[in-house]
Structures are given as structure tokens and as C-alpha cells.
Amino acid sequence: MEKALKRYAPIFVLPTFLAFVIGFILPFLQGLYLSFCKFTTVENAQWVGISNYIAAIKDTSFTDSFTFTLMFTVVSILAINVIAFALALLLTQKLAGTNIFRTIFFMPNLIGGIVLGYIWQILINCILSITAQPLLALNKPAGYWGLIILMCWQQIGYMMIIYIAGLQNVPEDLIEAAFIDGAGKWDALWRIKIPMVMSSITICVFLTLTNSFKLFDQNLALTGGDPNHTTEMLALNIFQTFYARSGMQWKGYGQAKAVIFCALVILISMLQLRATRSREVQQ
Amino acid sequence: MKKRKSSGLVWTIILTIAALLWVYPIFMILFNSLKKESAINTASAFSLPVPDTFAGFENYINAIGSKGFLSSLTFSLFITLTSVAAILICCSMCAWYITRVNGKLSQILYYLFVFSMVVPFQMVMFTLSQTADRLKLNTPWNIWVIYLGFGAGLAVFMFCGFVKSIPVEVEEAAMIDGCNPLQTFFLIDIHILKPTMISVGILEAMWVWNDYLLPTLVLDIKKYKTIPMLIQYFRGSYGKVEMGPMMASIMLTVIPIIIVYLAGQKYIIKGVAAGAVKG
Numbered sequence: 001m002e003k004a005l006k007r008y009a010p011i012f013v014l015p016t017f018l019a020f021v022i023g024f025i026l027p028f029l030q031g032l033y034l035s036f037c038k039f040t041t042v043e044n045a046q047w048v049g050i051s052n053y054i055a056a057i058k059d060t061s062f063t064d065s066f067t068f069t070l071m072f073t074v075v076s077i078l079a080i081n082v083i084a085f086a087l088a089l090l091l092t093q094k095l096a097g098t099n100i101f102r103t104i105f106f107m108p109n110l111i112g113g114i115v116l117g118y119i120w121q122i123l124i125n126c127i128l129s130i131t132a133q134p135l136l137a138l139n140k141p142a143g144y145w146g147l148i149i150l151m152c153w154q155q156i157g158y159m160m161i162i163y164i165a166g167l168q169n170v171p172e173d174l175i176e177a178a179f180i181d182g183a184g185k186w187d188a189l190w191r192i193k194i195p196m197v198m199s200s201i202t203i204c205v206f207l208t209l210t211n212s213f214k215l216f217d218q219n220l221a222l223t224g225g226d227p228n229h230t231t232e233m234l235a236l237n238i239f240q241t242f243y244a245r246s247g248m249q250w251k252g253y254g255q256a257k258a259v260i261f262c263a264l265v266i267l268i269s270m271l272q273l274r275a276t277r278s279r280e281v282q283q
Numbered sequence: 284m285k286k287r288k289s290s291g292l293v294w295t296i297i298l299t300i301a302a303l304l305w306v307y308p309i310f311m312i313l314f315n316s317l318k319k320e321s322a323i324n325t326a327s328a329f330s331l332p333v334p335d336t337f338a339g340f341e342n343y344i345n346a347i348g349s350k351g352f353l354s355s356l357t358f359s360l361f362i363t364l365t366s367v368a369a370i371l372i373c374c375s376m377c378a379w380y381i382t383r384v385n386g387k388l389s390q391i392l393y394y395l396f397v398f399s400m401v402v403p404f405q406m407v408m409f410t411l412s413q414t415a416d417r418l419k420l421n422t423p424w425n426i427w428v429i430y431l432g433f434g435a436g437l438a439v440f441m442f443c444g445f446v447k448s449i450p451v452e453v454e455e456a457a458m459i460d461g462c463n464p465l466q467t468f469f470l471i472d473i474h475i476l477k478p479t480m481i482s483v484g485i486l487e488a489m490w491v492w493n494d495y496l497l498p499t500l501v502l503d504i505k506k507y508k509t510i511p512m513l514i515q516y517f518r519g520s521y522g523k524v525e526m527g528p529m530m531a532s533i534m535l536t537v538i539p540i541i542i543v544y545l546a547g548q549k550y551i552i553k554g555v556a557a558g559a560v561k562g
Contacts, residue, residue, distance in 0.1 A: 008464045016377035023432015024399045027407035042413045104302045110540045112493025114511040119308050126328040165556035214403045217495045238405045262406040
């Protein structure tokens with residue numbers, strides 16, 4: 001069969017492959033090259049060596065946005081996964097109305113980041129003005145917690161679905177056997193359920209990690225980096241470097257930042273996958 | 284046994300309150316979008332519209348009548364449909380080929396696709412928009428090529444996972460009966476892959492429909508705006524934002540999504556769970 005199939009390779013593989021070259025491989029390689037250049041368009045690039053990288057690392061707005069992104073990512077991973085897992089546990093207990101709850105908690109996930117950002121901007125600004133505090137545009141802590149709440153609102157439902165699927169795969173008799181052997185509810189949770197859904201935990205932590213780290217739309221719509229770029233995350237910082245400034249040097253800096261960003265995302269997600277994968281148990 | 288029942292009731296009540304809080308932001312936008320422009324302010328944002336402030340559907344009529352809303356809706360729909368169709372057909376074929384034909388090429392391709400899933404969009408955004416300009420892929424009619432290229436990673440990856448579970452014997456039998464590979468794929472495999480098609484289709488449709496940055500950079504913003512671009516533009520370009528029509532347009536983009544979701548939630552939730560297991 002393989003032989004017959006090979007003759008059809010152009011029909012099967014070529015359309016996707018060509019689009020993949022145009023949409024990913026070419027821009028990726030070009031981006032890598034341009035990070036060592038000074039340019040305003042792809043045509044007028046001049047080689048400048050690693051000076052873009054040095055400028056990017058020295059740029060305090062970049063390092064500040066890195067710290068901000070890191071603080072945001074850690075808190076949002078914890079909050080989202082703990083709450084989503086708790087909800088999944090509750091919703092696998094055969095309570096009344098489980099399906100309705102599942103439907104409602106998942107719903108915000110379908111709304112796009114820009115729209116979500118504005119919904120919460122309106123809501124948070126109302127709360128802030130009623131309690132006589134500065135609005136989002138001038139209030140960094142509110143911007144930070146607003147982003148976290150927004151991220152939780154959007155992602156908890158999605159992760160909950162994954163955890164529910166994981167929990168439903170834990171064999172009933174395993175838990176019954178544990179109860180017969182004298183285990184309590186907490187033992188069953190910590191010693192059986194959590195180890196058995198470790199693969200779901202790997203996926204959910206991976207997804208929340210990459211989603212939080214790469215967050216852009218929500219950041220743009222909710223705070224736009226205000227006040228004074230202090231709530232700017234890495235992706236938004238890179239975008240601003242590219243498009244909000246004029247001058248030959250900025251696009252090169254932006255591209256260098258993007259390469260660093262890309263390397264960070266790959267590195268952190270690999271580390272995370274390795275750390276949680278090693279705890280998974282085979283059924 | 285009795286104790287368990289009552290604690291179940293307590294949890295149901297707690298969950299009900301949580302669920303009400305969960306949908307509150309959407310309802311808040313909904314009832315504020317029904318108020319008169321002069322009655323929308325931060326102090327009364329939490330009160331329901333009363334006869335004095337009730338504006339009926341005026342804001343909605345303004346939003347739909349405003350320049351660009353209907354054309355944005357059409358562009359968004361068209362881009363989502365063409366991109367998802369292209370991704371489903373091309374990527375399932377590609378995934379079938381690289382799972383069935385073992386070799387260096389298949390392996391390299393597979394890892395490239397997986398790699399592309401992790402790379403953040405900012406890495407390629409500038410060069411991608413330049414490439415799109417040069418190849419004239421910068422209109423709503425052919426932006427699907429870009430979406431196919433950038434979305435191929437997830438789709439191929441998910442399809443590969445499912446193709447592996449299809450027994451080869453079925454395909455071999457079809458080949459012996461005289462099918463060529465194209466016929467085998469389109470007459471046999473595509474039916475077995477249908478549930479996966481729905482899952483992948485939903486995930487990709489959610490992405491394309493809500494995507495903001497890619498169309499902003501690729502399309503000419505003066506001529507074409509998708510829905511997320513329109514909402515962002517709405518906020519950014521006026522000195523004073525008219526809150527009424529703004530909230531009405533938010534609702535007009537949210538309501539269709541909720542209807543589609545409620546109608547197809549069985550598939551959507553299954554798709555998410557399936558996508559995660561393979562991911």
C-alpha cells in the first residue's frame with residue numbers, strides 16, 4: 001500500500017506543505033535571520049550581528065514585561081488549575097444539574113480575547129469607580145488582578161472539561177477497593193485520583209502555561225499596558241516595539257525580542273512537560 | 284446516606300451561585316446595551332434598565348446600521364468558513380499520508396508541525412505579514428492560505444493521533460478491491476474520521492473567528508475588518524466612545540457564539556476533551 005500511496009504524495013501532502021512553508025517555515029527562518037539585521041521591510045535588511053539582542057536585553061521595558069509575565073503566569077496557572085480541578089471533582093459527584101453547570105462554566109471560553117477584555121474593562125472600571133479608586137488606566141494592581149480574573153474566567157471551563165474527562169477514566173473499582181482497604185475520601189483523592197489523572201494535569205498545566213505566557217489579545221483590550229507600560233506582557237511589548245515606534249533600529253530589536261520570547265516559550269514548556277510527565281502513571 | 288444528600292444540596296446551591304456570578308458579566312453588558320446612551324454611566328452600571336432609561340433596541344439598530352458592521356460580519360464568516368474547510372480537507376489528507384507512509388520525510392514533517400504549535404505568533408508576525416503582502420494573500424478571499432499554513436500544526440497533529448487508531452486492513456481491503464489512494468481516503472477514511480473532523484473543525488473555527496492579531500497585520504485595515512478588528516477599532520478611534528452601540532455590538536458578536544454553542548455543545552465539549560487527550 002505504501003508504494004501506491006507514495007505516487008500520490010503530491011496530492012496528499014503538497015497543499016498543506018506549501019501553505020505551511022508560506023505560513024510558517026519561511027516567516028520563521030526569515031524572522032530568525034532578520035533578528036540579526038537592521039530593517040524596516042524584508043528587502044532593506046542590513047546585517048548588524050548580535051547588537052539587536054544586546055539592545056533587547058538592555059531594554060528595561062522588556063525585562064520589566066518579562067517579570068510581569070512571569071508573575072502573571074505563575075498565579076494564573078495555580079488559580080486556574082486548582083479551581084478547575086475542584087469544579088471537575090464536584091461535577092463528577094452526580095450532583096443535580098451537572099450538565100447545566102458544565103455548560104455555563106465553559107461558555108466564556110468561546111468568546112474572543114478582544115471582546116472578553118472589553119467586557120471586563122467595563123465591569124472592573126465600574127467597580128473601581130464605585131469604590132472611589134483610580135480606574136484601570138491608572139491602576140497597576142487592578143490591571144494585574146483584572147488580567148488574572150479574566151484569564152480564570154476564560155480558561156477554567158476549558159481545563160475543567162479536560163479534568164472531567166480524566167476523572168471519568170479513573171476506574172470505579174479502584175476507588176471502591178481503596179475504600180474497602182480503609183482509605184478515607186482524602187486518601188482516595190491524593191493517592192488515587194490525582195496520580196491517575198496526572199496526564200490531564202500535564203496537559204492542563206501545559207495549556208495554561210503557554211496560553212498565559214503568550215497572552216496578547218486580552219492584555220491589549222483590558223489594560224493596553226496602562227498605566228505607562230507597567231501591565232505590558234511580553235507579547236504586547238514585542239508588538240509595541242514593532243509597530244508603535246518609528247526608526248530603523250526598532251524592528252530589529254523587536255525581532256530579537258521575539259526570538260528570545262520564542263526560545264523562552266519552548267524552553268519553559270519543555271521543562272514543564274519533563275517535570276510533570278515523569279510523575280504520570282501508566283494504567 | 285442522609286448526610287451525603289444534604290451536603291450534595293449545599294454544593295448544588297454553592298455551584299448555582301457561582302454559575303450565576305459566572306454569567307453575570309455577559310448579562311451586565313446585555314442590560315446596559317438596552318439603556319439609553321445618557322443613562323449608561325459607571326454609577327448605575329449595576330442597575331437594571333427602568334422605563335425611564337430603557338432604550339429598546341435602539342443601540343442594536345445603530346450598531347447594525349453603523350458603517351462596517353454587516354460587512355465585518357460577512358468577512359469574519361467567510362474567512363472562518365474557508366479557512367476551516369481548507370484546514371480540514373488538506374490537513375486530514377496530509378496527516379493520513381504521513382502516518383501511513385513511514386520514512387524520513389514523514390518524520391521530519393511531523394516534528395515540524397509539532398514544533399510550529401509551540402512557536403508564539405510574535406516570532407513570525409512581521410515576516411508573515413510581509414510574505415502575505417508579497418504573495419497577494421492579503422485579502423479576505425485568500426487569507427485562508429495563511430490560516431492553513433499557521434493552523435496546520437494542531438490539525439495535522441490531532442488527525443495523526445486518530446489515523447493511527449484506524450486499522451490498516453480496512454484500507455488494504457479497499458485497495459485490493461481496486462480503489463486508488465484518493466478513493467480509499469475519500470470513500471473510506473473520511474467517514475471514520477468524521478468525529479475527529481468535527482472536533483478539529485470546532486477548535487480551529489474558534490481560533491479563526493476570534494483571532495485578532497493575524498488579520499490585523501495581514502489585511503488592509505482600511506478596506507477589510509473582521510469582527511474582533513471592528514471592536515478594537517471602535518474603541519481606539521473615537522475621542523468619546525459611544526457606549527450604547529459599543530455594548531450592543533459586543534452582544535451581537537457574543538449572542539451567535541452562545542447560540543452555536545448551546546446547539547452544538549455536545550460536540551464542542553467532546554472536541555475539547557478529545558483534542559486534549561491527543562495533545
